[in-house]
Amino acid sequence: MIKEFLKDKLKVKVYNTRGEMGTSAADLAAQCLRELLQHKDEVNIIFAAAASQNEFLEAIAVEKDIAWNRVNAFHMDEYTGLPVTHPQRFGNFLNKKIFSKLPLKKVYYLNEDGNDTEAESRRYAALLEKMPPDITFMGIGENTHLAFNDPHVADFNDPVLVKIIDLDEPCKVQQVHDGCFPTVAEVPSLAYTLTIPALLQSKYIFCMVPGKNKAQAVKYTLNESITAKYPSTSLRTHSDATLFLDQDSASLIL
Numbered sequence: 001m002i003k004e005f006l007k008d009k010l011k012v013k014v015y016n017t018r019g020e021m022g023t024s025a026a027d028l029a030a031q032c033l034r035e036l037l038q039h040k041d042e043v044n045i046i047f048a049a050a051a052s053q054n055e056f057l058e059a060i061a062v063e064k065d066i067a068w069n070r071v072n073a074f075h076m077d078e079y080t081g082l083p084v085t086h087p088q089r090f091g092n093f094l095n096k097k098i099f100s101k102l103p104l105k106k107v108y109y110l111n112e113d114g115n116d117t118e119a120e121s122r123r124y125a126a127l128l129e130k131m132p133p134d135i136t137f138m139g140i141g142e143n144t145h146l147a148f149n150d151p152h153v154a155d156f157n158d159p160v161l162v163k164i165i166d167l168d169e170p171c172k173v174q175q176v177h178d179g180c181f182p183t184v185a186e187v188p189s190l191a192y193t194l195t196i197p198a199l200l201q202s203k204y205i206f207c208m209v210p211g212k213n214k215a216q217a218v219k220y221t222l223n224e225s226i227t228a229k230y231p232s233t234s235l236r237t238h239s240d241a242t243l244f245l246d247q248d249s250a251s252l253i254l
């Protein structure tokens with residue numbers, strides 16, 4: 001690790017490489033999970049589905065001595081309008097990267113049947129109320145979004161836990177940068193997202209943000225005032241959130 005510091009309540013850790021960031025975040029997350037499983041029958045985790053999570057997911061998938069059979073998994077967002085087998089559906093991405101590799105108690109997929117209804121938001125919100133998240137594994141978008149809470153729809157006091165939103169242009173452009181869709185026109189316009197309160201109600205947050213295309217977003221996250229104009233600034237209010245960076249994403253704040 002190159003550097004670690006605190007910004008308001010947010011712990012920030014900067015690593016040399018993307019790989020080191022992923023394995024170190026996975027070590028700390030596994031430790032946290034083991035401790036939780038010592039005094040809880042079941043632990044609920046929310047996962048982010050994005051390329052930024054690859055190194056972390058790869059490393060946590062091989063962590064030993066975790067009672068994964070007492071862990072329930074959720075995800076934080078899902079497109080509308082994509083066929084259920086579409087590889088860019090976040091449920092499918094996570095199934096491939098992590099869910100299929102672990103003997104989890106249960107995976108709760110968002111919009112599993114692809115029917116795109118308001119009732120689906122309420123169904124998933126009710127599950128999160130019944131099984132409140134203990135840990136959230138997340139990233140920060142180029143536009144500083146958390147899940148799909150882009151600045152124009154982010155609400156730190158959102159009255160609901162899950163909602164359908166429209167993606168802003170920078171968010172769609174990022175999906176193309178990430179290689180998820182060939183053109184902006186092919187990125188779905190609407191998606192389900194867990195809201196900021198739903199994400200921040202977790203006791204622990206591990207936020208993995210590697211890569212130089214995130215440098216500006218990291219700078220905003222740490223230096224702007226805490227407002228929904230920069231949704232990720234909300235992390236600075238959480239009682240146990242850690243931001244994991246590599247040299248590239250930290251290049252404007254070091």
Ligand SMILES: N[C@@H]1[C@@H](O)[C@H](O)[C@@H](COP(=O)(O)O)O[C@@H]1O
Nearest residue numbers: 048049050052139140141147148
């Ligand atoms: N579907 C993803 C989320 O799961 C992810 O947390 C967020 C940040 O992603 P990234 O780290 O790739 O910018 O973007 C999208 O909303």
